[in-house]
Amino acid sequence: MNIYRLYLSFAILLFSNVCSAQNPIIQTKFTADPAPLVYKDTVFLYMSHDEDDAFGFKMQNWLLYTSTDLVNWTDHGEVASLKDFKWVPYDNGAWAPQCVARNGKFYLYCPMPNGVGIGVLVADSPYGPFKDPIGKPLIKNSTDDIDPTVLIDDDGQAYLYWGNPNLYYVKLNEDMVSYSGEIIKDASIAKVKEQADRFHYQEGPWAFKRGKHYYMAYASTCCPEGIGYAMSDSPAGPWEYKGSIMDGDRRSSGNHPGIIDYKGKSYVFGFNYAISKKLYSRHSERRSVCLAELTYNPDGTIQKLPFWSESGVKQLGTLNPYKRVEAETIAYSEGLKTNEAVEWENDSPWNKGRKIAERTFVSSINNGDYIKVRGADFSQGTSSIVVSVAPLYSGKIEIHTDKIDGPLVGTIVIDASGEGDKWRTVTTPVKSIKGVHDLFFVFYGKNDLFNFDWWQFNK
Numbered sequence: 001m002n003i004y005r006l007y008l009s010f011a012i013l014l015f016s017n018v019c020s021a022q023n024p025i026i027q028t029k030f031t032a033d034p035a036p037l038v039y040k041d042t043v044f045l046y047m048s049h050d051e052d053d054a055f056g057f058k059m060q061n062w063l064l065y066t067s068t069d070l071v072n073w074t075d076h077g078e079v080a081s082l083k084d085f086k087w088v089p090y091d092n093g094a095w096a097p098q099c100v101a102r103n104g105k106f107y108l109y110c111p112m113p114n115g116v117g118i119g120v121l122v123a124d125s126p127y128g129p130f131k132d133p134i135g136k137p138l139i140k141n142s143t144d145d146i147d148p149t150v151l152i153d154d155d156g157q158a159y160l161y162w163g164n165p166n167l168y169y170v171k172l173n174e175d176m177v178s179y180s181g182e183i184i185k186d187a188s189i190a191k192v193k194e195q196a197d198r199f200h201y202q203e204g205p206w207a208f209k210r211g212k213h214y215y216m217a218y219a220s221t222c223c224p225e226g227i228g229y230a231m232s233d234s235p236a237g238p239w240e241y242k243g244s245i246m247d248g249d250r251r252s253s254g255n256h257p258g259i260i261d262y263k264g265k266s267y268v269f270g271f272n273y274a275i276s277k278k279l280y281s282r283h284s285e286r287r288s289v290c291l292a293e294l295t296y297n298p299d300g301t302i303q304k305l306p307f308w309s310e311s312g313v314k315q316l317g318t319l320n321p322y323k324r325v326e327a328e329t330i331a332y333s334e335g336l337k338t339n340e341a342v343e344w345e346n347d348s349p350w351n352k353g354r355k356i357a358e359r360t361f362v363s364s365i366n367n368g369d370y371i372k373v374r375g376a377d378f379s380q381g382t383s384s385i386v387v388s389v390a391p392l393y394s395g396k397i398e399i400h401t402d403k404i405d406g407p408l409v410g411t412i413v414i415d416a417s418g419e420g421d422k423w424r425t426v427t428t429p430v431k432s433i434k435g436v437h438d439l440f441f442v443f444y445g446k447n448d449l450f451n452f453d454w455w456q457f458n459k
């Protein structure tokens with residue numbers, strides 16, 4: 001084999017690996033501190049957000065993604081920000097949140113480091129808007145006040161835990177925005193320190209109950225951080241160290257668990273630095289959330305996982321391509337960003353008129369970038385596709401099935417002439433597709449081609 005062919009087969013191997021990757025689950029932004037909430041049939045994934053130009057922590061808001069199959073994730077943009085807390089004195093410090101549902105309301109617990117405190121926001125919907133009901137920190141106890149997690153016990157008593165490097169807890173009142181009794185510094189987690197040696201409690205607690213067991217998963221022993229866990233017979237502890245869910249790994253100085261059961265399986269979320277490392281040589285806090293399936297033993301203990309795999313988890317069910325699918329519903333992508341915009345009745349900056357729509361859409365589309373969507377069920381065949389785009393420059397979208405260079409189903413031509421960057425729909429005939437297929441939307445043209453809002457196949 002000559003050197004050119006060797007290089008080519010290596011490049012193809014590398015590319016096909018990237019195209020089959022599922023971890024990190026979000027590629028358009030840097031995300032960290034995953035806090036999943038299962039509500040009705042959907043996983044709502046609240047996360048903190050590392051800015052694209054972060055070196056140390058640069059975190060100003062919290063993001064929301066949703067999924068019903070755990071491989072295609074829909075971006076809902078910023079769900080809350082430091083600006084929602086009038087008492088927060090800075091614009092950098094939106095650390096690890098958690099959202100819990102109770103009595104039809106959604107409570108987002110948000111820590112602001114360096115002794116500023118833990119705040120709480122409330123909404124009537126998991127999508128927000130979230131408002132600060134108390135106008136002050138819910139917890140302002142010490143400089144350990146970060147990383148809140150909430151457990152609601154079967155008797156309705158809610159517990160708020162938090163802290164780095166110590167674990168604290170307090171009983172929340174039923175309103176979820178105030179507490180009763182003393183803040184307790186948990187002594188047993190310090191014991192975990194002795195028992196666990198290498199994998200003791202550092203931060204990022206994630207409290208939950210499963211069957212009769214209470215669990216406290218956590219980011220262990222910085223640095224590198226792994227994911228450890230302790231168990232108890234009571235929400236108030238004492239906690240007994242049970243093992244490592246994932247050992248720390250030199251590839252990731254941090255980690256941070258979020259654990260759920262969903263559709264009969266169990267999952268752990270956390271993060272690595274894979275995308276940042278691919279793009280930049282210098283270490284920076286630009287993290288990326290990952291996901292793995294978790295297995296419990298019959299006695300409730302948890303089987304240890306290897307470090308985050310690139311392949312991620314299996315899709316649960318299929319995606320319906322005959323319903324409008326937001327373009328920011330993505331299993332994997334390269335080169336793209338997402339953006340949010342409010343559309344007003346009038347173009348004039350002085351009199352904008354009514355708010356017509358709020359959109360999240362795919363942006364920064366350049367030649368060769370692609371979106372991969374997993375497992376669309378085409379059992380009813382296809383005749384055409386409609387896309388909603390706002391062209392900046394003319395270009396085209398090729399739709400391939402199963403591989404980035406798999407069968408070409410159709411080519412959508414986007415013409416930038418006419419109404420400039422106004423949103424419009426373009427309908428294009430496509431070849432007949434049957435069965436379940438992954439889709440690749442591959443973009444061609446000059447630079448910053450168009451913004452892409454949604455797509456939908458016609459039978």
Ligand code: FUB
Nearest residue numbers: 032095096147203204256
């Ligand atoms: O993301 C900021 C902080 O880093 C979190 O609050 C910690 O858990 C660590 O992940």
